[in-house]
Amino acid sequence: MDGQAAAQVETVAVSGADPAGRIATLLAAQKAAWRADVNPDRATRDDRLARLDRMLVAWQDRFATAISEDFGNRPAIVTALTDVVPVRAAIRHARKHLKAWMRKRRVSLSWTGQPASAFILRQPLGVVGIVAPWNYPLNLMLSPLVGALAAGNRALLKPSELTPAFSGVLQQAVKEFFSEDEVAVVTGGPDVAAAFTAAPFDHLIFTGSTAVGRKVAEAAAKNLTPVTLELGGKSPAIVDRSAELGEAVPRLVWGKLLNSGQTCVAPDYALVPRERIEAFLVAAQAEVERQYPALSDNPDYTSIISAHHFDRLTRLVGEARDGGAQVTQLAGAHDPARRIFAPVAVTGAPADCALMREEIFGPILPIVPYDTLDEALSYINAHDRPLALYWFGKDKEAEQAVLNGTIAGGVTVNDTILHLAQDNLPFGGVGASGYGAYHGEAGFVALSKEKPVLRQSRFSGVKFLYPPYGRMARVMLKLLSKLG
Incomplete structure (x- = not known):
């Protein structure tokens, strides 16, 4: 379908009294369209990916403006770097490899299967539901959509209610480039989200908190809908004794403060050798001031998404300080009116305080001292498995010990976040x-x-x-038992 024809199709905002009914109507229309073309050919899939790319180009500035409006301030370059560029790269990657991905895979058979032949055929599931959060609203919505369209599926999209300006722009953009039975956007609050995740999709992708993820999995299970959950957590950064602070600290600070820490794979806390903590703090303070000078008026520094989240961060630091932690201001001062939360480092936070138990999702860096690498690994392994893990150092033996001795969703060595941007690496x-x-x-x-x-x-x-089982069957069974 070309853009002109797609522009004639109404994009739907689910805001009425019966969100479940409207979602069911959309889902039924997409499933009917899928049944009419169960396995779209490569040209059809490539066309959908090409239209998605054209949509990004045509609407990039409006996306950036809307996202900044939702945040209060979010630099357009941050949106381009973290939302637009990765999705366009994913589209190019998918279009380049689509033919190979769609090709049936011939597989060998054991001798008991000879002289038959076998292969694996990859087919679309049908309709995919995608629920994206507010922190990277474009990327975390459209990156999964790239995979869904490449695989030949149709999709319903549910953006976060915390980004209403972006959600409205996304609706208009999708309306211009896709028919409703290909891709549709539904908007609304928690009631719509609950109806959406309870719908009988053929697959559901949810990105958000662990607490909500549990509810999503429970709702999807009632329909036996398979789910992909990307839930974040407390991702550690280990600074090894062999690390050069002049190299490690700028990279760690960049990853922590990108989008003001509102990143699912941001380094949540740093494990630092006890004797290097003071040097680490000095280096971190200097680096934060270098990357974000004049913080209160700095257009490169992102606001916290809402007053609620700003207050939550304030409480996290306050509780840790009341518990005896040392709070080091890394730059500037907080500005509640503009929701500017100045970066802080926290050392000596009690293990049972919220700061050390919950995903921070903000520019607060707890520092955990360690004496031996085994102690650092034990600390990580005593907690929930993180979405990301970072290690900084030159000691290859220590690097292998970390890689072999921990379980994490993904790892970047001597940097942060960058594994997420590689399309040949699975993300989860x-x-x-x-x-x-x-x-x-x-x-x-x-x-x-x-x-x-x-x-x-x-x-x-x-x-x-075949029966009746006689001498030949017994000979064959004996042979199969020995060689099968």
């Missing part, structure tokens, strides 16, 4: 940080049914195992 959590993965071929596979097919030969020997 483990344990409390989620399950399932997408990006690149991993997303294509997750949103496809890999259908195994065996094609029997006219020379098959299986007939010797």
Whole structure:
């Protein structure tokens, strides 16, 4: 469908008294369209991906303006870097590899299957539901959509109610480039989200908190809907004794303060050798002031998404301070009116305070001292498995110990966040940080049914195992028992 025709299709905002009914209507229309074309050819899929790319180009400035409006201030370059560029790269990657991903995979058979042949056929699941959060509203909505469209699916999209300006712009953009039975956007608050996640999708992708993720999984289970959950968590950054602080600290600070820490894979806390903590704090303070000078008036620094979240961050720091923690202001001062939360480091926070138990999602960096690497790994492994893990250092033996001795959704060595931007690396959590993965071929596979097919030969020997069971069947069974 071309853009002109798509512009004639009404995009839907689910805001009436019966969100479940309207979602059901949309879902039924998309499933009917899928049944009319169960396995779209490569040209159709490529066309949908191309239209998605054109949509991003045409609407990029309006997306950036709307997202900044929702945040209070979010630099357009941050939106371009973290939302637009990764999605366009994912589209290019998918279009380049689409033919190979769609190709049926021939597989070998054991001798007991000879002379049959076999292959695996990848087919679309049908209709995919995608629920995205507010922190990277474009990326975390459209990156999964790339995989869904490449795999031949149709999709319903539910953006966060905390980004109403962006949600409205996304509706208009989708309306211009897609028909309603290909991709549709529904908006609304928690009631709509509950109805959306309870709908019988063929697959559901949810990005958000662990607490809400549990509810999403429970709702989807009633329909036996498979779910991909990306849930975040407390991602550690280990500063090894072999690390050069002049290299490690700028990279850690960048990853922590990007989008003011409102990033699911942001380094949540830093494990630092006890004797290097003071040097680390000095280096961090200097680096924050270098990256974000004159913080209160700095257009490069992102506001906290809402007053509620600003107050939550304030409470996290206050509780830790009341428990005896040392709070180090890394730059500037807080500005509640503009929701500017100045970066702070916290050392000596009680283990049972909220700061050390909950995902921070803001520019607060707890520092945990350690004496031995084994102690650092034990600390990580005593907590929920994180979505991301970061290690800084030069000691290859220590690096291997960290990689082999921890479980995490993904790892970047000697930097932060960048593993997320690689389409050949699957992105997903483990344990409390989620399950399932997408990006690149991993997303294509997750949103496809890999259908195994065996094609029997006219020379098959299986007939010797048909009843009535006589001497030949017993000989064949004995042979199978020995060699099978």
